[in-house]
Amino acid sequence: MSSTTELNRLFAQLREVAPMGYTAGLHIRFAAPLVYEATYDPKWLNHYTSNAYALRDPMIAWGLSCEGQTRWSEIELPDPFNIWRQAEEFGLNYGMAVSCGPVQSRSIVGCSREDREYTDVEMDKIATIVRTLHEVSEPQTALTLAQIQALRCIAGGDRHAAAAAKLGISESALKARLVSARERLMARTTSEAIQKAKEIKLL
DSSP, rough: OHHHHHHHHHHHHHHOOOOTTTEEEEETTTEEEEEEEEEEEEHHHHHHHHTTGTTTOOOHHHHHHHOOOEGGGGGSSOTOOOHHHHHHHHTTTTTEEEESSOGEEEEEEEESSSSSSSHHHHHHHHHHHHHHHHTTTOOOOOOOOOHHHHHHHHHHHHHHHHHHHHTSOOOOHHHHHHHHHHHTOOOOOHHHHOOOOHHTTOO
């Protein structure tokens, strides 16, 4: 099973246990996650993003400061922007957070429901899913020379036909190299793969 397929399977499991949605930032480095997925109400996500709440969110502050799992109601950190109260206006009444991994590559996931607090059993199940997500999304530190050459050509502005000609391969072979590079880097697009390759000094 490919890592992307496994990620999708695990995200599907999160959707089942987070009826009001979840947000997952996997391997947060330099303030940005290598893998990000969010299923909350788009109106809440837009409100959250437009107000730069990621920099002020008590849940993220908790996740960056320690590892483990906790209910949102148990996070005793200041919330001067009333993010918890605003979240409730979008049905995010109860939730939990999981944080795992070294601080320089931390994964933080929040799950929410509308009706009640999460039970300890549910929290253990979600924590297991999150730890597996963290492991599966561990960034690759190596690409083949062929993959690097293909990404480098596209990063330099070459279109597929020009890149293939430059490398002396068919266009379909070039596309296969780009697909394999995206798969290895767990990137949805070639531009995302190029960015991730640059972040880990492969380009």
